[in-house]
Amino acid sequence: MTFEVTILGCGAATPSGRHNPSAQMVNVHDKLFLVDCGEGTQMQMRKYRLRFQRVNHIFISHLHGDHFFGLPGLISTFSLLGRQSKLHIYGPPALKEIIDVTFQHSETYLEFALEFHPVSDKKKMLLMEDETLEVYSIPLKHRIPCTGFLFVEKQKPLKIKKEKISEYRLTPLQIIELKKGNDVMSAAGQPLLAAEMCMPREKARSYAYCSDTMYWEKLAADIFQVNLLYHEATFLTTEEERAKKTFHSTALQAAKLATIAETKQLLLGHFSSRYTHQHHFLDEALTAHANVLLADEGLTFQVG
Numbered sequence: 001m002t003f004e005v006t007i008l009g010c011g012a013a014t015p016s017g018r019h020n021p022s023a024q025m026v027n028v029h030d031k032l033f034l035v036d037c038g039e040g041t042q043m044q045m046r047k048y049r050l051r052f053q054r055v056n057h058i059f060i061s062h063l064h065g066d067h068f069f070g071l072p073g074l075i076s077t078f079s080l081l082g083r084q085s086k087l088h089i090y091g092p093p094a095l096k097e098i099i100d101v102t103f104q105h106s107e108t109y110l111e112f113a114l115e116f117h118p119v120s121d122k123k124k125m126l127l128m129e130d131e132t133l134e135v136y137s138i139p140l141k142h143r144i145p146c147t148g149f150l151f152v153e154k155q156k157p158l159k160i161k162k163e164k165i166s167e168y169r170l171t172p173l174q175i176i177e178l179k180k181g182n183d184v185m186s187a188a189g190q191p192l193l194a195a196e197m198c199m200p201r202e203k204a205r206s207y208a209y210c211s212d213t214m215y216w217e218k219l220a221a222d223i224f225q226v227n228l229l230y231h232e233a234t235f236l237t238t239e240e241e242r243a244k245k246t247f248h249s250t251a252l253q254a255a256k257l258a259t260i261a262e263t264k265q266l267l268l269g270h271f272s273s274r275y276t277h278q279h280h281f282l283d284e285a286l287t288a289h290a291n292v293l294l295a296d297e298g299l300t301f302q303v304g
Contacts, residue, residue, distance in 0.1 A: 001029045001132075003153060003205050003303040005228065008044035010269035010295035012234045012248075013066045015039075019271060020297055021066035022211060024230070025050050026151055029132050034058045035149055035209050041070035042077055048298055052081060057128060059135070060091030061211035062146035068095065072102045079110045086113040090127050090137070092145055093118040121145040124222050129154075138222040140213035143247045148210040150223065151303075158198040168192060207303045208263075212270065214244060215253035220261035228303045229263040230295070232270035233281050239272075251281040255288035269295035 004027050011019025021038025025045070032054045034041070045052065060068045068091070078087065089095065096116040102108070117127060119137045127135045132154050137147040157179040164170065170192075174184045178194045186192050208223040210231045223229055234248035243250050249257075251268055258266040266289050268281050275281075278294050285292040293301060 002027050003029070003207070004300050005207060005230070005267075005303065006048060006050065006300045007269070007295045007297055008041055008048070009036075009038050009297060010271060011066075012270050012272045013064065014273045016273035018273065018276075020044055021069070022061075022270060023070065024209070025055075026207065026209075028151060028153065031056075031130075031133075033135070033151070036061055036067045036211060037069075037071040037074055038066045039069045042074045044297065052078060053083065053085075055087075056085065057088045057135075058090070059127075059137075059149045059209075060089065060095055061140070061148065061209070062142060062144055063092050063094060063098070064144065064212065067211060071095075072099060072108075075099070075110070075114070076103075076108055079108070079112065083112045086115055088115050088117060088128070090117045090119050090135075092121075119147050121147050124150075136222075138208070138210075138219070140210060140219065141216040141247065142212045142214070146212055148208060148213070148219075148223075150209075150226070151207045153204040153206065155204045156202050158194065158201055160198055164192075164197045168197075205303050212247070213249060214247045215249050215257065217257065217260060220257055223261050223263065225262045225264075227264045228267060228301060229258050229261065229265070230267045230269055231257060233268040233285065234270050234272050236275070236280055236284055251284040252288055255285035255292060258289045263289075265291045265293060265301075267293045267295055267301060271295075 006025045008023035009020030022036040023038050023041040024035050026033040121139050124138050134152045136150040140146045140148050177184050178197050181194045184192050206226040208226045208229045231254040233251040233254045235243040235250045237250050237252050
C-alpha cells in the first residue's frame, strides 16, 4: 500500500528562485494530506498533478508566513472549483481567526464547511484517525508555538496462508480470529496457532514532519524509530550560533537527533537561501547519520 511524501516546497523564510516555501503532500493508502502551505503551494500541486479534491485534511505547523500564507488562496480555489465536501484544518488556535478575517474582508464565501481543529504545542496529541492511519501533533521548540506531525500507519491484519484454509477447512469465524492473532481450535480439537497459520506480519510504517525547531533532544521520544524523519536543516554548522538564536537547526544537529531517535532515514529540508549548493548539508549530516536524503521540489520519498 502507498505511503509516500512529495515535496512541494523546502526553502526557509526568505524567498529564493531555488526553493518554494514549506509544503508537502503525504499520501497514505491513496489518501492525500497537505502538510504546511507556504506561498505558491496550489501552483505546485498543479505542477505535480496532485488532485485538489482528494485533499480533506490540512496540517499547519505554526504561524510564520512561509508555512501558511498559501492557505487562504488554496481554500478559495477549492471553492471556485466547486468543492462541496468538508475540509479539516489542524493548526494553532489563532489560525481560524486569520482565515475568518481574511474571508470576511475579501467577501469570500465558501460552499463547503471548514472545520478547524486547534493544536496544542505543549504535548503530543492525537489529531485524527481512520481505519488505516493515526496522525499526531508533536511539540517542537521554536520562537513561536510550533508543532510537528507524526503519521502512523495502523497495524495491518495478519494474512492467512491460503493452503491452510483448505487444509483445515477453516470457517469464516476462525479466519477472523486468526487474522487478529488469536489461536483457534480445529473441528478435530487440534490447536491451530496463528503464528503458524498466518504469514509474517507486515510492519506498520511511520513518518514524522518536524518543520521549524532548534536542536531539542526531548523530541526524540516522540519520533522514536520512525521510518522517515523530515527535519529542518536551515543552516550549516558554521552558522550554529545563528541557528540557536533563531530557534533553528543545523544539518549536523538534525542528524544527531535522528541518530538518538533511531530513525531509519533522515530527510533534510527548510534550507536557508544563503546556500547555493545543498550537497554541503548532505556531507555534514552523513557524519552523524548513515542514511540521509535531501528534499527538493517534485521529489517523492517512500516511507518504509
